[in-house]
Amino acid sequence: MADGAGRRLRLRLAAVASVVLAVILLLASVVIVLLFLHSVHATADDLSRTRALDVAAAVERGSVTRLLTDVGDDSVGQVVSRDGTVLAASANLGDSGPITQHVPEGSEPAPYDLKDVRDDDETEDFRVWAINARGPTGPATVYVGHSTEAVGESVTSLVSALALSLPLVLAAAAALLWTLIGRTLRPVEAAHQRQRAFVADAAHELQSPLAAYRTTIEVGLEQPDTTDWPLTARGLLADGGRMEQLVRDLLFLARQDEAPVAHRLIDLDDVVLEEARRLRASARVEIDTSRVSAAPVFGSPGDLGRLVRNLLANAEQHATSRVTVSLIIDTSGARLEVADDGAGVPAEHRDRIFDRFFRGDEARAHETGSTGLGLSIVQAVAERHGGTATLAEHSPGATFVVHLPSP
Structure with a gap:
């Protein structure tokens, strides 16, 4: 307000x-x-x-x-x-x-x-x-x-x-x-301010693809004889997919602000290995899960699966040749680390890396269809489970660390 x-x-x-x-x-x-x-x-x-x-x-x-x-x-x-x-x-x-x-x-x-x-x-x-x-x-x-x-x-x-x-x-x-x-x-005021900012950001993010979508159709209709309609359809389908992904991410984040969902005891290592297996089918780099060990936690399998999936997808996009996943139990609970050997996160972006709609490389984000919400979802899910999500000091590349309390 x-x-x-x-x-x-x-x-x-x-x-x-x-x-x-x-x-x-x-x-x-x-x-x-x-x-x-x-x-x-x-x-x-x-x-x-x-x-x-x-x-x-x-x-x-x-x-x-x-x-x-x-x-x-x-x-x-x-x-x-x-x-x-x-x-x-x-x-x-x-x-x-x-x-x-x-x-x-x-x-x-x-x-x-x-x-x-x-x-x-x-x-x-x-x-x-x-x-x-x-x-x-x-x-x-x-x-x-x-x-x-x-x-x-x-x-x-x-x-x-x-x-x-x-x-x-x-x-x-x-x-x-x-x-x-x-x-x-x-x-209440802080939550209202966050809601206003969230709605404004969502409107801004949806405005650009919708405008491009409309422009493509208008140009095609003005020049129907010279328009490559299959190519146009494929472009519209890609834009629609990006908007669909954005809407799904927005709905997921909105759900994180509602009442807590039912949590149960799960094996986080099973979730991590399953998400890594899915990513390997299309990944362009190696996904190393040799350091994943048993880690029981109390939480939502779907939400934690989304957290791991977003971390792996982010690391795969920025990695040069390898993504390394580590999962152990330490004194504070389950510690999940996802590291890539890419260029790392610039110093000027480290404080904003978990902000909603933040993209360090706008051009690359457009190519990959990134919504700028992946790491925000990681942080939201971690906090909802009583944990934290941080960016660790690492060179070369970037390492994201998620701590979740033990059951």
Whole structure:
């Protein structure tokens, strides 16, 4: 894909992922705040209720003091007799009267929400627990509660912390998403670029023989009486054969990019010897396979046969008098070497020798019908089998080495 389209796709994916993440973080924050609010209220309620029961027990024992000191911070406490007399109170209530007229029914504690209760020099809202108790001087009601405003401040602090941290977390996550999406799309973009280049090269390679094919027919039709039609037909048949070979090679390479085919245990030496036997029937040079030894590998017989056939055909085209084939098992697996005694590969071509459609000698390639895909197919098959295909240093001639892992 083009760089601009790739960036736009990356931006859209990152934006969508960031929005989804933002919604998730927002919902998670709301849940956290609600759970925190419930927990704080429940904890404060349990603490106030427990303290109210403790004060009620002190009233019943007659040990309560005028100043209640064990009701906690941001809390109030008060003991009021049935006639409204304040018997004991926390310091923040001072000498104020009863904080409420509510009296619970029965002996169980009951909660009440009170507004504008004195808290030193100001007033606050409190949630108090009331419980009836009977002391030496008669019945009384105990009130102990916590400030709801203090609870609200705790929740507000949490919300503020989340409001400050969430944008930072979202920004960091967006940056991470941008990087991860870029890394994820990079192989896709590279594959797309390879596909575009492959299609462009294939179109270019097919354009020339098709144009020549069309030109030959047009010339023949314009001069039907002077055209040697058998010769023209033989030329068209040769051009058609080259195009057919090119299409077969293109289809084979396209298949190499698809899902792996089924592999099985095979004897690579049998494949090598069979392909060498076929080539000897038409070869103009000697094919030496005396150095071929047993080499079991795990792979596709058809694909590996294509690999060996292309290596042998390439070596036979460039050899002067001999092609030498070697196959052994070494520490890395099966090592296949195909060497010729020709002119070798020029230094300026060594880095491109496995490129698709690369031909070192265009004139000779046209004579032999080479598509420029043979060595590319060798490399593709080797890599698909977990191996490598390389050009070794060799003089004179050229030596191609294929390593395949042992089963």
